[in-house]
Amino acid sequence: MIVVMKKDATPDQISHAVERVEALGLKSHVIEGTERTVIAAIGDKREEMKEALESGAGVSEVVPILAPYKVASREVKPEPTMVTAGSLQVGAGMLGVIAGPCSVESEEQIVRTAHAVKAAGATALRGGAFKPRTSPYSFQGMKEEGLKLMALAREETGLALVTEVMSTDDVDLVSDYADVLQVGARNMQNYRLLEAVGKSHRAVLLKRGASATMDELLLAAEYILNEGNPNVMLCERGIRTFEGHTRFTLPLASVPYLHQKTHLPVVIDPSHGTGHTYLVPDMAAAAVAAGADGLILEVHPDPETALSDGYQSLNFEQFAATMEKCRKVAEAVGLQIHAAEAVAAGR
Amino acid sequence: MIVVMKKDATPDQISHAVERVEALGLKSHVIEGTERTVIAAIGDKREEMKEALESGAGVSEVVPILAPYKVASREVKPEPTMVTAGSLQVGAGMLGVIAGPCSVESEEQIVRTAHAVKAAGATALRGGAFKPRTSPYSFQGMKEEGLKLMALAREETGLALVTEVMSTDDVDLVSDYADVLQVGARNMQNYRLLEAVGKSHRAVLLKRGASATMDELLLAAEYILNEGNPNVMLCERGIRTFEGHTRFTLPLASVPYLHQKTHLPVVIDPSHGTGHTYLVPDMAAAAVAAGADGLILEVHPDPETALSDGYQSLNFEQFAATMEKCRKVAEAVGLQIHAAEAVAAGR
């Protein structure tokens, strides 16, 4: 940590800051610049120290040098992590594709979709049973009934199941059915939930909060890893910016950035990341070109009648075309992706 | 709702959109403009309808006309709501001031602070016992022990207690001690938690999420109101923007905006909203001038040794001076605020 003193800091204030550094168990190293004094604090271990030093008299700012996350860091584990959950493999060169409806609505809907997305090359089925909705008056999901229908779809297709868990109360129940527990963007900093999924034996798909920094995302992952669960996939699904023509702004630079900072795989969600069906195929292809380890896509048999997110869902034909495009791009950049099965089979 | 068709929408697509509108139980009204056709959908009740119509062929966009929240709306209840919880009154012309440390750290710390803030005019005591921390390695709060210490401070000073609840699991426990349950910014869209505090008999301070829109904030309040709890205070604590010189950007226009849209009182948090002690007094005064119904301020006997948020905490002298300034501004704009007791008493 570097403690930057104000220009007019007095010798007493500098001495005091040095004492504070040392009281925190760090070694101090005073450097007198031409205009200011800075104190290097060596051996920094904890985030709180930054806070503690910042409020000292005469201190201008405190600059942390070490990343605050540890287990998630690529410095700790240089080789990339592959997360495997049933039919789904994500990371270390394997491109996993998770597809399915925003909400499970009926047996017919989820089973047909499972067949169709498998036929086009998806390696896992997504579907919402517990739905976090902005409005209390919106459809809240089929709950356990929805999980049962998803399990049925898995039986028929062999696809691993990815579904959201909204509350610590539901972790056990959802774990009974799902292969991957999704933590939604709105719960990225619901630390109790992170701890609970960290204690479960299921892989976790952790979505970035709409205004979370990369450090906050990695520290949220750290909450899960810290409980002993190493199977964490990070998911970039767009951030909130001034842009209004897309639902969120999808920053694909997150992929190479995260690949440098962490060994965890990175999944991209172009459906939420754009919020418009017509933007999804190009952004899915772009995500693959950027080196994404996985995609999560909303697919619905008839988006116009979907109970949620129809405006950003692909129909079966659009999904198959998107997969075709992504497959070519994956080959171009050297990523492995599952081949589509005979289309006839799944429809 | 207004369904805007694309310029090149075919008559079939327009008919289809009209059918969809009517299938949703709305009356349709087609208006042919010079360049486009729009369809007014009359009688709109539900948010999902927007989604449903947006994915139709030939549809360019769907513009909602009605606000999505109801119970929170000023159109439903024109007179402002005053929330009362023990010594705290907020709204309808009464300016409540909640002050105290970020985290409860010891009996001495919380009791001394309670006396000091009461002496300077605070009407409630804040303090964190369950702390949501970005890093799993940071101090996580004293938990129930902290609540007990807060209750002791209430016994001594009579100040109402405001403290955060992070999880549905803790709502009962925290309700046993607190007068006001705080839902933190990171949990603003933790809908299970909103439902749980909605079922409790305690007043709720609902903090705006760092990237939540006003509609999302009001819909989060709606989750609580919808469970039968009318005692909701909204809290603006800053949003995340490109600005890096403050911890968050504190948009005080939220005060008059919310006052127009909702009857619920609006509390401002200049401590989190700026992240720097030296900015807090002026922003507290500005909040009062903007018509805020309450303030929540971090105060610590010795910010430099605080276990969290020291860099944005006021010490006792700074808090007393801030209250003095706010009191004058409150008078200038016609708000009622408690008089400070004899300063000697509390120190």
Place this chain on the structure above:
Amino acid sequence: MIVVMKKDATPDQISHAVERVEALGLKSHVIEGTERTVIAAIGDKREEMKEALESGAGVSEVVPILAPYKVASREVKPEPTMVTAGSLQVGAGMLGVIAGPCSVESEEQIVRTAHAVKAAGATALRGGAFKPRTSPYSFQGMKEEGLKLMALAREETGLALVTEVMSTDDVDLVSDYADVLQVGARNMQNYRLLEAVGKSHRAVLLKRGASATMDELLLAAEYILNEGNPNVMLCERGIRTFEGHTRFTLPLASVPYLHQKTHLPVVIDPSHGTGHTYLVPDMAAAAVAAGADGLILEVHPDPETALSDGYQSLNFEQFAATMEKCRKVAEAVGLQIHAAEAVAAGR
């Protein structure tokens, strides 16, 4: 400057970085931390050095210690600057109020407005003659004819004139009429224009760009100061964020922040900062409470028929009421503000 090396930086990379630091004329100071090496570069003078060092092999990041602006800095000139231009005084405890229409539209409009705002206590008249408009199809201003009408209004009322200059070509012409040259938000980084107004003998009102950082704003001011013109007022008029319910987000914390960093006065524009007439009075009062040195407000005899910005303009009654409120708040926080003249006079 602090050069932070990567964790796995080799001794060669560290030596190389040290050489680079010294090649730039700085003294280097190597500090070996428990996990990383950092190099303090002492004597830093220029912004480019940061860039130059950042691209070195093994370098993780470079942290500047000194602010990049100089003449604008409070460290260089501790006492606050008061800018005076005719009837307008802004800064060092004097609160100036600039009011008038977005665009000059007619003699009657600008003269009536000048009388009305003067009567209510404004100390300068704003009005646009050269208008930067988002669309080429929007009204572009009356150009020189508008300047002449403003001059007429000054003759009648004695109010100083504040008007925008959009191009280097117009600086001489506009300087012939105006007392204060306004550089608009869209031109905040039009460096040629900054240099041109820096060479003029008129005071300058420099508006913050909608996505400019504080450092960028101060460096833009530095372009003007650097040409020898010391009469610069900074104007916060709102930033672009994800918020859509206001036209921009108005961060009043800019006032105390800038007061700490610079001696230049800070003017707030609640009209553009909110974009809605009904939000302007409360935000004007809040700006005064935050310690603003000036206000700039859009006022129009009949906002509904204004050729631009009617939706955020005050009419005469609203302006008078706003001034009344601001005057009380100014007194409460110890700022001086002109008394309103007899209202009858100006209408």
Place this chain on the structure above:
Amino acid sequence: MIVVMKKDATPDQISHAVERVEALGLKSHVIEGTERTVIAAIGDKREEMKEALESGAGVSEVVPILAPYKVASREVKPEPTMVTAGSLQVGAGMLGVIAGPCSVESEEQIVRTAHAVKAAGATALRGGAFKPRTSPYSFQGMKEEGLKLMALAREETGLALVTEVMSTDDVDLVSDYADVLQVGARNMQNYRLLEAVGKSHRAVLLKRGASATMDELLLAAEYILNEGNPNVMLCERGIRTFEGHTRFTLPLASVPYLHQKTHLPVVIDPSHGTGHTYLVPDMAAAAVAAGADGLILEVHPDPETALSDGYQSLNFEQFAATMEKCRKVAEAVGLQIHAAEAVAAGR
């Protein structure tokens, strides 16, 4: 346009709004909803009308239906525009690649770079002679001397020249040397400059401002098109958001979005869009996968000694590898891109 009345709007206010609509030359169409009245205004032509109607008594909001730009609109010209300038072809399936240093620094630097980027497949040379710099103390470019050196590099390689013009004063001079005039992000709303380049006979590369909306970008293009210059390329170079780990946030969804709204080609700038050399290759490939019509990339013989932007520049090897990757992705998505010449030639 749709004029949405407030819930409690009186019949008089509604009549007044109707009169206002008709006074603006529009046909009105009143629709009484279950909770509110809306007025459809048919025949809307001008942006100002929205503003004019918004300030009416009882009006809640005004929703525009038509896009504000015209000549740039795909509705006006459905087929994509290809911009050609010397060796550069951008749009309509042709992927142009503009590469070169941030600043021209010396003959050797620019000529070597021109050879190297041509050898790797670039079709135009970028280089800054007039540099807009945040700080007045930073290197401001070699001015005309730099243009002459670029012309020399064109003579040797045949590459078209792309360079920035910062001021109306310089348009003629820069047009004498350059094939493409670049309008930088900071000048996107410098309307005088847009008009001036619109009157020139050179193609224009118009960079999106860091906080410009898509409509604002297209209206800026409209300023140029409106002067009779049809050769406009739009350039997405990243927006300013809360993200601090990249210099800007690069939203690639701009590519398919703009392709739907406008016939103008879209160029992506991954160098400014990320601000870090190591992120550039993946984002360049992603841009191509998203369907970009062009790339603009910073390349320098020795980024570490560059006078500007070294931290985001590629060296020759990195550029060649990036081109190799982009070429494969372009093939995968069906875009045409120039073949690299023998690498030996250019080094």
